[in-house]
Amino acid sequence: MPRQNIELRIRRQDSPTGPSRWEEFVLPWQPSMNVISCLMEIRKNPVTKQGQKTTPVNWESSCLEEVCGACTMLVNGKPRQSCTALVDNMPDGPITLEPLTKFPVVRDLQVDRKPMFEALKIVKAWVPIDGTYDLGPGPKLSQAEQETSYAFSRCMTCGCCMEVCPQYNTRSDFIGPAPLAQVRLFNAHPTGRMNAHERLDAIMGRGGLVDCGNAQNCVEACPKEIPLTEALGELGKQTTVYWLKNLLNK
Amino acid sequence: MAAPRIAIVGGGLAGLMAAIKVAEAGVAVDLFSIVPVKRSHSVCAQGGINGAVNVKGENDSPEIHFFDTCRGGDFLANQPPAKGMCYAAPGIIYLFDRMGVTFNRTAEGLLDFRRFGGTLHHRTAFAGATTGQQLLYALDEQVRRHEAAGLVTKYEGWEFVGAVKDAEGRCVGLTALDLRTMKAKAFKADAVMLATGGPGLLFGQSTNSLINSGSAAAAAYMDGAHYGNGEFIQVHPTAIPGADKLRLMSESARGEGGRVWVPRRQGDNRAPRQIPEAERFYFLEEKYPKYRNLVPRDVASREIHNVCVNLGLGVDGKMCVYLDLTHIPRATLKKKLEGILEIYEKFTGDDPCDEPMKIFPAVHYSMGGLWVDYERTADGFIDLGSPKNHMSNIPGLYALGEAEYQYHGANRLGANSLLSCVYAGQIGGPAAVLYAQNQAKAGSETPSSVYEAAEAHWTNRFAELARRDGPENPYKIHEELGRTMLENVTIVRENKKLEQTNAKIQELTERWKKASVLDNGQWANAPLSFLNQLENMLHLSRVVTLGALARDESRGAHYKPDFPDRDDEKWLKTTVAEFTPEGPKFRYDPVDVSLCKPVARKYD
Numbered sequence: 001m002p003r004q005n006i007e008l009r010i011r012r013q014d015s016p017t018g019p020s021r022w023e024e025f026v027l028p029w030q031p032s033m034n035v036i037s038c039l040m041e042i043r044k045n046p047v048t049k050q051g052q053k054t055t056p057v058n059w060e061s062s063c064l065e066e067v068c069g070a071c072t073m074l075v076n077g078k079p080r081q082s083c084t085a086l087v088d089n090m091p092d093g094p095i096t097l098e099p100l101t102k103f104p105v106v107r108d109l110q111v112d113r114k115p116m117f118e119a120l121k122i123v124k125a126w127v128p129i130d131g132t133y134d135l136g137p138g139p140k141l142s143q144a145e146q147e148t149s150y151a152f153s154r155c156m157t158c159g160c161c162m163e164v165c166p167q168y169n170t171r172s173d174f175i176g177p178a179p180l181a182q183v184r185l186f187n188a189h190p191t192g193r194m195n196a197h198e199r200l201d202a203i204m205g206r207g208g209l210v211d212c213g214n215a216q217n218c219v220e221a222c223p224k225e226i227p228l229t230e231a232l233g234e235l236g237k238q239t240t241v242y243w244l245k246n247l248l249n250k
Numbered sequence: 251m252a253a254p255r256i257a258i259v260g261g262g263l264a265g266l267m268a269a270i271k272v273a274e275a276g277v278a279v280d281l282f283s284i285v286p287v288k289r290s291h292s293v294c295a296q297g298g299i300n301g302a303v304n305v306k307g308e309n310d311s312p313e314i315h316f317f318d319t320c321r322g323g324d325f326l327a328n329q330p331p332a333k334g335m336c337y338a339a340p341g342i343i344y345l346f347d348r349m350g351v352t353f354n355r356t357a358e359g360l361l362d363f364r365r366f367g368g369t370l371h372h373r374t375a376f377a378g379a380t381t382g383q384q385l386l387y388a389l390d391e392q393v394r395r396h397e398a399a400g401l402v403t404k405y406e407g408w409e410f411v412g413a414v415k416d417a418e419g420r421c422v423g424l425t426a427l428d429l430r431t432m433k434a435k436a437f438k439a440d441a442v443m444l445a446t447g448g449p450g451l452l453f454g455q456s457t458n459s460l461i462n463s464g465s466a467a468a469a470a471y472m473d474g475a476h477y478g479n480g481e482f483i484q485v486h487p488t489a490i491p492g493a494d495k496l497r498l499m500s501e502s503a504r505g506e507g508g509r510v511w512v513p514r515r516q517g518d519n520r521a522p523r524q525i526p527e528a529e530r531f532y533f534l535e536e537k538y539p540k541y542r543n544l545v546p547r548d549v550a551s552r553e554i555h556n557v558c559v560n561l562g563l564g565v566d567g568k569m570c571v572y573l574d575l576t577h578i579p580r581a582t583l584k585k586k587l588e589g590i591l592e593i594y595e596k597f598t599g600d601d602p603c604d605e606p607m608k609i610f611p612a613v614h615y616s617m618g619g620l621w622v623d624y625e626r627t628a629d630g631f632i633d634l635g636s637p638k639n640h641m642s643n644i645p646g647l648y649a650l651g652e653a654e655y656q657y658h659g660a661n662r663l664g665a666n667s668l669l670s671c672v673y674a675g676q677i678g679g680p681a682a683v684l685y686a687q688n689q690a691k692a693g694s695e696t697p698s699s700v701y702e703a704a705e706a707h708w709t710n711r712f713a714e715l716a717r718r719d720g721p722e723n724p725y726k727i728h729e730e731l732g733r734t735m736l737e738n739v740t741i742v743r744e745n746k747k748l749e750q751t752n753a754k755i756q757e758l759t760e761r762w763k764k765a766s767v768l769d770n771g772q773w774a775n776a777p778l779s780f781l782n783q784l785e786n787m788l789h790l791s792r793v794v795t796l797g798a799l800a801r802d803e804s805r806g807a808h809y810k811p812d813f814p815d816r817d818d819e820k821w822l823k824t825t826v827a828e829f830t831p832e833g834p835k836f837r838y839d840p841v842d843v844s845l846c847k848p849v850a851r852k853y854d
């Protein structure tokens with residue numbers, strides 16, 4: 001039996017530095033609802049469960065099909081995409097929505113994940129091509145290589161893995177699992193590999209690979225099932241070999 | 251003269267490709283986007299990107315691709331741009347290959363290609379079923395490289411609200427709204443490029459991302475830019491319903507062998523797998539034995555409409571048919587379609603490897619968009635040395651990607667959009683650079699009073715909107731707009747209903763004036779930005795509706811039962827809409843069909 005009403009408890013915060021508060025809402029159930037469609041209903045009638053007028057809730061979303069990563073938030077305490085959080089799959093009782101805790105809040109459920117994009121700069125997450133003019137096909141790849149790389153290239157910078165990583169927080173320098181996995185991706189590409197040392201240099205210092213405590217929370221949280229711990233292990237090998245090489249060359 | 255700067259609005263495939271081209275020419279780019287560019291709508295593209303690389307021994311060629319594109323678009327596209335695009339396509343796919351896109355491979359390690367609608371060739375390169383995401387990420391990475399080198403400056407979380415024009419009417423910058431501080435700021439630029447994507451939101455729910463309001467293109471239209479072929483809206487035959495958006499089930503499902511059917515007997519409500527082969531009506535295969543399930547989208551959507559509405563054979567009596575993949579081995583499906591099968595399973599709870607999917611048509615793509623120019627060579631290609639390519643009628647204002655009208659005529663072929671976006675960036679970027687470098691007086695030398703006036707105008711506008719506290723809710727007005735547009739301006743169009751829609755939009759525009767902003771705050775106020783967008787959307791909806799009303803024929807995605815045939819004599823013409831406060835004023839331009847003669851469009 002589908003529920004008749006949906007109750008939501010939403011943690012709201014008007015500004016990055018302001019205090020936060022809970023607001024409750026009740027909505028009539030409709031078929032195929034998800035958390036986003038609930039938030040859309042609220043803005044059509046922004047009134048709390050207690051009958052108080054309020055402002056529409058602020059949140060981020062775009063694709064609504066779990067490929068853009070925008071709508072990540074804590075749904076019933078767990079980091080996930082709210083667009084695939086279907087109401088009918090939730091346990092009874094109110095649904096709680098909170099912003100991610102590892103990133104600064106912009107407003108309500110929207111946070112600022114800029115550090116993740118900056119980290120992609122630090123680790124040089126790209127294939128350094130000569131230019132965009134017509135230079136013929138790229139290197140051949142086996143189907144097996146393609147499949148391995150494809151898994152990593154689906155990372156949508158959503159931040160779930162960062163949220164659950166005990167080593168990643170505003171007080172530490174650790175760049176976190178998602179950008180590290182991109183090093184794994186680009187170091188495997190036949191052209192990207194030519195600059196592997198630059199990426200390894202970037203992750204061998206403070207805030208790099210050594211800061212990972214190997215807690216493995218990240219891999220469980222990734223909605224795209226990206227083999228993060230496998231990547232971390234592989235990078236461990238690459239950095240060790242690179243370190244030894246540097247030592248012998250001295 | 252100061253070093254030129256080019257402003258690019260939009261970080262989807264079109265905007266990012268243009269940014270790379272401009273940066274490669276050593277010119278500085280200011281890149282504006284509502285969302286971090288990596289979250290742009292282009293990530294949604296599933297199926298793939300076309301290019302006649304001819305790896306399957308089928309004698310495919312860019313010329314055949316060009317013919318398929320013209321015919322797919324029912325000959326409404328100007329042919330030189332379409333030709334240029336098809337000939338550039340193999341090079342574009344190779345470029346992505348070099349950037350590291352994880353395209354699927356053949357056993358030999360070459361790029362693999364699959365079939366898509368409207369062609370008989372394997373011409374679509376793909377990366378699983380998340381091709382758009384993979385292509386966008388590749389461009390995002392290259393742009394980040396230029397950003398790290400200092401040539402690209404990103405303004406993410408900024409919304410373009412209007413162009414800035416000088417006394418001569420040239421576009422010399424733009425005004426954008428900081429979506430956190432809610433302050434409007436004018437920016438100087440020697441050229442401005444709009445790559446702001448499609449207008450799916452005009453129809454309420456569509457397969458588009460939530461940010462595809464079309465409001466930026468509408469704002470440019472209200473600033474005097476012309477809008478081309480607005481009435482041509484593609485309805486995709488296969489989507490799944492949802493309360494917030496309609497999720498696409500990519501054409502690639504049929505490209506990999508998926509079959510569309512309904513029970514032969516009306517009211518047959520057995521579970522689909524209980525219905526024997528002989529009692530299934532594979533209506534596309536029966537009517538189109540040559541192209542079968544891969545007829546172009548407009549054709550497939552009309553057939554589904556016919557089978558469900560006119561014959562009453564829809565599944566559960568609804569506008570709904572089966573898309574069946576259950577005869578294909580699970581391992582193959584996983585390798586080639588994983589991304590979309592995941593979506594289906596996540597949202598419906600059923601596994602499409604075991605159960606035929608229930609799907610229905612949904613608004614998907616706009617062939618129409620801002621009108622842009624091009625310069626052709628004698629042999630029918632694009633003259634790449636011309637600053638005119640992709641320029642709107644406003645000097646210095648360019649448009650690219652789904653926001654522009656140029657490549658697809660009356661109907662777009664599957665997997666041709668990603669291609670047109672990238673090609674537009676490739677030729678539009680250099681055109682804007684040429685323009686910026688060859689102005690006698692640089693745009694950025696415009697007196698600062700012009701920018702101050704623009705900034706003041708928008709500051710006042712938002713201050714006024716921020717005080718609105720009328721009885722109407724803007725999101726409800728939008729919902730009503732979507733419902734009317736969806737009902738009357740999609741697969742089947744009737745003049746009486748189009749007139750009613752036009753009246754309804756005008757009523758909604760009046761009600762918009764009485765809408766509340768819902769939030770008087772000065773920080774990250776989404777309803778404030780939406781209230782502004784909504785007015786633009788209402789104006790653009792009239793362009794679509796009245797363009798459809800005027801065009802008394804059927805062509806591509808535009809179908810009127812009262813005028814069921816294509817009428818080349820009267821209507822082989824580009825619709826060009828110009829903004830006036832009373833509503834759009836239309837003009838009809840001839841189409842360059844000198845390279846591929848219009849023939850009857852047949853797929854059986």
Ligand SMILES: Cc1cc2nc3c(=O)[nH]c(=O)nc-3n(C[C@H](O)[C@H](O)[C@H](O)COP(=O)(O)OP(=O)(O)OC[C@H]3O[C@@H](n4cnc5c(N)ncnc54)[C@H](O)[C@@H]3O)c2cc1C
Nearest residue numbers: 260261262263264292295297298410447651652665667668
């Ligand atoms: C579900 C789905 C699947 C698809 N699959 C395919 C496919 O397989 N093959 C294919 O060829 N095509 C496909 N398409 C079509 C294709 O994805 C789009 O047409 C294409 O991605 C559009 O790209 P774009 O660069 O024009 O704009 P978008 O990717 O839509 O980007 C628009 C950009 O503009 C920005 N923007 C918008 N307004 C403003 C503003 N006011 N101020 C600042 N920035 C703004 C946005 O932030 C964004 O960065 C699909 C479409 C959908 C909906």
Ligand code: SF4
Nearest residue numbers: 165212213215216218
């Ligand atoms: S394995 Fe490393 S990166 Fe992953 S959660 Fe643990 S500490 Fe963080």
Ligand code: SF4
Nearest residue numbers: 155156158159161222
């Ligand atoms: S690795 Fe997974 S969880 Fe982490 S950001 Fe990428 S997609 Fe999200």
Ligand code: FES
Nearest residue numbers: 062064066069083
């Ligand atoms: S909105 Fe894109 S992942 Fe949810």
